[in-house]
Amino acid sequence: MWIQGDNIIRYAALRDSLEKATADGKMTGPVVRTVQEWLNFLHSDSPRLHQLLQAVYGPSVALQESRLRQIVGVLHLFARCYGEQREVVVVRAPGRINLMGRHVDHRGGYVNMMTIHRELVVVASARSDGWVHLANASSEFQDDRFDLYEELPYIRGCRSWQDYINSQRVRDFHSTSMGQWSNYVKAGLYRLAHHFPEHRFYGMDLAVGGDIPIGAGLSSSSALLVGTSMAAIALNGLDVMPATFVDLCGEGEWFVGTRGGSADHAAMTLAVQGNVTPITFFPFNIEDPVVFPSEVRLLACNSGVQAKKTKGARDAFNHRVACYELAMALFRKFFPKQTEEVRYLRDIPGKMTVSLPEFYQMVKRLPLQAGRFLLRQLLQDRSDWLEKVFETHREPTVYPLRSVFLYGVAECQRSKTFTELLQKGDLDTIGQLMGVSHDGDRVVSFGNDGSARLWSYDCSDASLDRLSLLAASDDPEEAEKAALHRQAGGYACSCWEIDQMVDAALRVPGVVGAQLSGAGMGGCMMVLARDSAVEQVRETLAEHYYEPRGMEPQVEICCPIAGACCLMVG
Helix, strand or coil: CCCCCCCCCCCHHHHHHHCCECCCCCECCCCCEEHHHHHHHHCCCCHHHHHHHHHHHCCCHHHHHHHHHHHHHHHHHHHHHHCCCCEEEEEEEEEEEECCCCCCHHHCCCEEEEEEEEEEEEEEEECCCCEEEEEECCCCCCCEEEEHHHHHHHHHCCCCHHHHHCCHHHHHHHHHHCCCCHHHHHHHHHHHHHHCCCCCCCCEEEEEEECCCCCCCCCHHHHHHHHHHHHHHHHHCCCCCHHHHHHHHHHHHHHHCCCCCCHHHHHHHHCCCCEEEEEECCCCEECCCEECCCCEEEEEEECCCCCCCCHHHHHHHHHHHHHHHHHHHHHHHHCCCCCCCCCCHHHCCCCCCCCHHHHHHHHCCCCCCECHHHHHHHCHHHHHHHHHHHCCCCCCCCECHHHHHHHHHHHHHHHHHHHHHHHHCCHHHHHHHHHHHHHHHCCEEECCCCCEEECCCCCCHHHHHHHHHHHCCCCHHHHHHCCHHHCCCCCCCCCHHHHHHHHHHHCCCCEEEEEECCCCCCCEEEEEEEHHHHHHHHHHHHHHHHHHHCCCCCEEECCCCCCCEECCCC
């Protein structure tokens, strides 16, 4: 059974006992104990407890105590719902922030992840039947239950997971049951059930609680999927390696209707306490973690606009992913010889034997924007594939192919160089790239006087011609303006509120950079600021954003903690 990847700080004194599981899948090692035994351990003030808390949460005693209170609270919830003598596993899954590399994990790009001190706690016990019972500490979510065995024949009757999630049965489910928090639990369990077709799964009694803000772009929903999937793996004695686990969680989330990647799941599973973790995909790879610099603080600032994956937001997310797919298909069609070595968006233009000026001229072949009628004409030789892409979202007015394509190619470049800049301590360049990256998501620009104007990235033929000329310039400063990582593109998944917060924060002296956090459509923005600027950032956002809206300021310093794991009794 796998609990954490080898690159994660493990609790060495207890490592061997983690692997003990009987043939029938019931855990017998210290990862499973009765609720009362867990409570005794967590109240014990023992050296083993302090060792565990410091390894996961770092040296802050206040943070350790707050996290301990939350774990104890969920254990008490489980005891009230199911009994204190039940044997349970305790899993924690943190929220995350991606410092650079938005919207490109599913295109093979780098992400630079840091987990934060907000987390979800899952307490779970195996059942002898297929029922999954769910209790939530938040009054916002009603208790729920479902029968895993009822769905198993349909899941395992599909040749591939893709076939299952594209099936009429799942489409009908989406039309009647979207928005239920239990869907993220189903997503993880259903994906595991398809991956292990011969395994007889146990149902579970679950208690869940946490303090990752809902709809804030900090991946509360992915934390639920990761935490409950990890609990299911532990209780069923499954053998799952880290890379496979991350893939299963990412693909599992497709069940709820989104078509994203696995970056959030990788980050919250494999992050190292106190570090930024660079991750790339296709193949999945984790590079050496980089210590988060001590001279700056990362602030998460909640806009109060919930970025829930409702029907409208889900359509918008899937629409942008479709733009990637469609632009890449056309780019390959127009330039088959130049793209022979290109498999993913991140390979452009690195694996193409063309200069940067030539690349900008090639981008001109892509339609600036296209509707479905034009796309069906241009890609008529791939009609079946095209219709499957269209099925993921409602028909938009147009697909802005060129701007989304340029955003993705440029963001892959920005995210690839991020950790090198971090290691060098080049905060100025990091701040500049954060600004360009956010401009790629921006929808509005705010002036110092509070005036707003709509924002769009110019990727017209004339603009691309100018970039080609600059890129060919002998003047290094002119050529740098045309560098690929300096191009914002236009993914446009921010919102007015986030853009206003970003522009307000950027006016504070000592702020290194600010940008959208998460997939967009609301949620949080992040600010990288020197110590001296932290309080002024709070005051500025309170004055210019929170107070005019009658909101309490929601600005927090993020502490990088360890990735998700099953806790252990000493």
